[in-house]
Amino acid sequence: MVAGLSAQSLVVHHFAHWLWVVAGAIVGYQFRDLVMVPGRTLLAWAGLAAAFAWHLPPLLSWAETNQAAHIFAHATLLIGGGAMGWAVPQLSGARKAALFIGANVVMWPLVLAELANAFVYPSYPGQATTAGVAELVAMPLAWLVLAFWGPLRRGLARPGATNAVLALFAMAALVGWVLPF
Amino acid sequence: MQDRLLLLRQLRAQRVTRIWLVTSGLVLLGLALAGGSMRLAQASGGNLFSADVFYEVMSVHGSGMVVVGLMAGAGVLWYLVSNEIELSVTLNRIVFLLTLTGLVMIVLAVMVFGYSSAWTFLYPLPEHPGSGTATAAIGAAGYLIGLALAVVGFLLWCVDFLRAGLKRCGSLQRLLGFYVFRSAGHGHEGENDSTTTNPSLIAGTVCAILGLSACVIGALIVVLMLTSLVFPSLTLNALVAKNMIYFTGHTLANLQIYVAAGIAYSVLPAYTKRPWRLSRALVAGWLATLAIVMLAFFHHLYQDFAQPEAVQWVGNVVSYAAAIPPMTVTIYGGLVLVWRSGIRWSAAPLFTLMAMAGWAIGGFGAVIDSTISLNQFFHNTLWVPAHFHTYMALGVMFFLIGATYHVIPKLTGRKMNENVGRRAAALMGFGGYGLVLCWYISGSMSAPRRYFYPLSGTEVLAWIAVACAAVALTGAVMVCKDLIDVFLASPHYNLPEVASSLELAPSEV
Amino acid sequence: MITYLALGIFLAGALALGCVFVVVSQVARRGPTPYPEVARRAYRLRLFWFFALGGILTAAFLTALPYVPYASYRLASGPAAMHVNVSGSQYSWRLDGTAATGVKVDFAVTSADVNHGFGLYDPSGHLVGQVQAMPGYTNHLVLQLSEPGDYTVRCLEYCGPGHSSMFMSLHVSTCKTGCCC
Numbered sequence: 121m122v123a124g125l126s127a128q129s130l131v132v133h134h135f136a137h138w139l140w141v142v143a144g145a146i147v148g149y150q151f152r153d154l155v156m157v158p159g160r161t162l163l164a165w166a167g168l169a170a171a172f173a174w175h176l177p178p179l180l181s182w183a184e185t186n187q188a189a190h191i192f193a194h195a196t197l198l199i200g201g202g203a204m205g206w207a208v209p210q211l212s213g214a215r216k217a218a219l220f221i222g223a224n225v226v227m228w229p230l231v232l233a234e235l236a237n238a239f240v241y242p243s244y245p246g247q248a249t250t251a252g253v254a255e256l257v258a259m260p261l262a263w264l265v266l267a268f269w270g271p272l273r274r275g276l277a278r279p280g281a282t283n284a285v286l287a288l289f290a291m292a293a294l295v296g297w298v299l300p301f
Numbered sequence: 302m303q304d305r306l307l308l309l310r311q312l313r314a315q316r317v318t319r320i321w322l323v324t325s326g327l328v329l330l331g332l333a334l335a336g337g338s339m340r341l342a343q344a345s346g347g348n349l350f351s352a353d354v355f356y357e358v359m360s361v362h363g364s365g366m367v368v369v370g371l372m373a374g375a376g377v378l379w380y381l382v383s384n385e386i387e388l389s390v391t392l393n394r395i396v397f398l399l400t401l402t403g404l405v406m407i408v409l410a411v412m413v414f415g416y417s418s419a420w421t422f423l424y425p426l427p428e429h430p431g432s433g434t435a436t437a438a439i440g441a442a443g444y445l446i447g448l449a450l451a452v453v454g455f456l457l458w459c460v461d462f463l464r465a466g467l468k469r470c471g472s473l474q475r476l477l478g479f480y481v482f483r484s485a486g487h488g489h490e491g492e493n494d495s496t497t498t499n500p501s502l503i504a505g506t507v508c509a510i511l512g513l514s515a516c517v518i519g520a521l522i523v524v525l526m527l528t529s530l531v532f533p534s535l536t537l538n539a540l541v542a543k544n545m546i547y548f549t550g551h552t553l554a555n556l557q558i559y560v561a562a563g564i565a566y567s568v569l570p571a572y573t574k575r576p577w578r579l580s581r582a583l584v585a586g587w588l589a590t591l592a593i594v595m596l597a598f599f600h601h602l603y604q605d606f607a608q609p610e611a612v613q614w615v616g617n618v619v620s621y622a623a624a625i626p627p628m629t630v631t632i633y634g635g636l637v638l639v640w641r642s643g644i645r646w647s648a649a650p651l652f653t654l655m656a657m658a659g660w661a662i663g664g665f666g667a668v669i670d671s672t673i674s675l676n677q678f679f680h681n682t683l684w685v686p687a688h689f690h691t692y693m694a695l696g697v698m699f700f701l702i703g704a705t706y707h708v709i710p711k712l713t714g715r716k717m718n719e720n721v722g723r724r725a726a727a728l729m730g731f732g733g734y735g736l737v738l739c740w741y742i743s744g745s746m747s748a749p750r751r752y753f754y755p756l757s758g759t760e761v762l763a764w765i766a767v768a769c770a771a772v773a774l775t776g777a778v779m780v781c782k783d784l785i786d787v788f789l790a791s792p793h794y795n796l797p798e799v800a801s802s803l804e805l806a807p808s809e810v
Numbered sequence: 811m812i813t814y815l816a817l818g819i820f821l822a823g824a825l826a827l828g829c830v831f832v833v834v835s836q837v838a839r840r841g842p843t844p845y846p847e848v849a850r851r852a853y854r855l856r857l858f859w860f861f862a863l864g865g866i867l868t869a870a871f872l873t874a875l876p877y878v879p880y881a882s883y884r885l886a887s888g889p890a891a892m893h894v895n896v897s898g899s900q901y902s903w904r905l906d907g908t909a910a911t912g913v914k915v916d917f918a919v920t921s922a923d924v925n926h927g928f929g930l931y932d933p934s935g936h937l938v939g940q941v942q943a944m945p946g947y948t949n950h951l952v953l954q955l956s957e958p959g960d961y962t963v964r965c966l967e968y969c970g971p972g973h974s975s976m977f978m979s980l981h982v983s984t985c986k987t988g989c990c991c
Contacts, residue, residue, distance in 0.1 A: 221513060267474070430971075607944065628859075674879065758935060
């Protein structure tokens with residue numbers, strides 16, 4: 121179902137990408153204290169770059185037309201999300217802030233280009249503006265998540281909470297990919 | 302040793318802020334006089350100087366006011382919070398030099414090379430200025446580079462502010478005061494050394510985050526337009542360019558009032574002897590401001606029907622919402638702070654209160670203009686300069702003048718003349734409101750903005766506006782003269798009494 | 811004329827705000843009253859003020875909603891009967907088509923060089939509608955004019971030193987039944 125909707129709607133496709141990143145982040149978060157390698161800051165920024173890169177029309181078109189590229193795209197989103205989930209909790213407050221603010225700053229040229237139809241996605245003719253609006257709505261939501269991150273994190277830290285979220289994701293993925301419509 | 306280092310830092314901060322204040326005061330006065338000459342030129346029906354010169358003056362006036370107005374406020378806010386967070390004095394000096402250099406380049410680009418495409422530099426106007434000036438392309442390049450320097454300057458200010466703030470507080474959440482939501486009562490119980498208790502710090506942080514976004518987009522569009530200027534075969538999408546220019550321009554212009562609000566949080570309590578404390582409403586208001594200021598710029602593009610309709614509605618809703626944080630937090634809080642406080646209305650709190658009135662009234666005019674169905678009748682008429690001059694001249698400038706009266710004694714050890722200040726407040730108040738009233742009325746009569754002559758039926762209003770501008774400018778000159786006199790008469794730096802035993806050479810400061 | 815109504819509302823509001831500030835500035839000199847006492851009452855009042863302001867803004871938004879100038883709204887009740895192609899360039903307008911009263915007229919506006927603003931002024935000198943003239947885009951301004959006579963087309967977006975001289979006359983005739991083309 122998700123695959124079918126993603127093929128028709130750029131907004132759904134971007135949302136599906138975001139879900140890949142979040143799923144990866146949740147997995148990566150579990151390994152934050154178990155895997156100790158240097159370069160957390162660099163990996164966090166690389167994860168962010170992977171999430172943004174697939175907004176660019178040439179890359180998205182390549183992934184749409186080439187099956188191997190499509191698998192590669194999903195893999196980078198998952199791994200990029202995992203890198204962020206693993207690295208970000210261990211970063212200092214300042215580096216977390218830089219990452220968050222940097223994400224917002226990079227979002228703006230992307231959003232403006234989508235809104236003004238300067239980005240043309242051949243597989244999604246005329247849909248760039250709607251996708252831009254969706255991203256515009258997502259930005260203040262991201263700020264709200266930052267504002268309420270304390271309670272959210274405490275909620276996720278409860279025993280079983282993370283497992284429940286992962287299970288929910290797995291079920292949604294199964295249902296979404298299996299359902300024919 | 303630690304005391305000596307701290308004192309040296311304080312004195313360097315003093316010195317750089319004094320130079321900021323005096324330079325910005327002179328420049329802003331010059332730009333205001335240029336604005337007055339534009340009003341006179343319009344009223345005279347194009348007889349004072351040619352259209353080319355008129356629009357060159359307009360380009361300098363607009364660009365200078367936004368750049369210097371913002372940096373002057375940022376400089377004062379920097380000083381007011383520099384004891385709370387370890388801001389870099391060296392970087393502040395670099396920012397000052399970049400801003401000044403950028404402004405000089407803008408002035409040269411306009412006055413020598415004939416740039417006249419206004420401070421909004423809408424693509425592709427700088428490439429096709431329509432002025433017939435042979436050096437217009439050099440002028441355009443010079444203008445864009447000058448603007449880029451100023452933008453980079455503010456970008457550095459924002460980065461340093463965030464760096465120092467995060468160093469003190471450790472995280473963005475603590476810097477923005479989110480701990481208040483975890484505390485009981487009004488949220489004060491959660492304070493500790495690593496949390497911010499100063500509303501000015503929160504204001505500065507929000508302005509720094511917004512400024513960062515605006516400056517990055519601004520630098521990007523300037524680079525793209527410069528590239529297009531050098532390689533004419535490279536064309537930009539006019540709508541993307543317009544969005545980027547208005548995102549940068551609106552945000553930076555709008556930030557002036559929010560920086561000024563940050564200053565007011567430090568100024569007013571000194572005269573009411575009441576603290577301006579953090580509260581849930583204040584923190585929530587600034588978080589809302591972060592989202593609102595980022596999204597409100599769409600109201601500049603209502604008449605661009607090629608924009609997706611969804612963002613037009615975002616612009617309308619968000620622009621309406623922009624009224625709520627100031628009217629329920631900062632302005633309301635300011636009125637509560639002074640209510641039955643036994644305050645003596647010296648120049649500093651008087652100008653600050655007048656500034657809040659200007660913010661409220663100008664904001665009301667802005668909300669009317671930001672209504673899509675009314676905007677089709679007000680957009681690009683004189684209503685637009687009416688509301689933003691109420692906001693800027695009678696809001697931001699009054700905040701800055703109030704702040705000047707407040708910080709000058711700390712910076713120089715000498716007070717400015719209170720009688721001059723109060724008289725100037727009366728002149729600038731009456732003259733200023735008279736000036737903008739003429740614009741509001743002319744705008745409702747559909748008189749276009751940026752016109753070289755008054756529309757038929759508004760000629761009398763144009764002359765009344767000139768008279769009012771003259772009254773307001775008289776007050777401005779009085780304040781500026783007093784500022785220069787105090788600056789010239791004051792010692793090299795203002796040593797607090799306890800530090801007089803430390804022997805400091807002037808070269809150390 | 812809606813602009814005069816808006817001016818009236820603005821002046822009334824500005825006067826009211828001014829009075830508030832004058833009254834507060836005078837009462838401020840009295841006291842000092844202990845701040846907790848002042849703050850307690852004031853912040854209870856603020857809650858009421860917050861909802862009142864929100865209500866006023868919501869009411870204003872909903873009232874203004876039906877008068878939106880976008881073509882999709884104005885053509886929702888039927889197509890335009892007349893079409894005028896408009897092209898702006900430094901510093902003149904080119905109009906191709908005619909306009910009459912009582913029917914929808916679709917002004918298709920573009921620019922040959924820089925941004926201009928197509929502003930239509932009625933015979934008594936009031937702005938009846940405007941739209942941006944942009945290079946690479948055609949914007950549609952749909953108006954139904956009620957007054958016949960000589961209208962003025964003015965440029966409302968600064969386009970260079972000749973901006974103020976960029977205007978021309980457009981004669982709008984009375985629409986006779988069965989003949990509006």
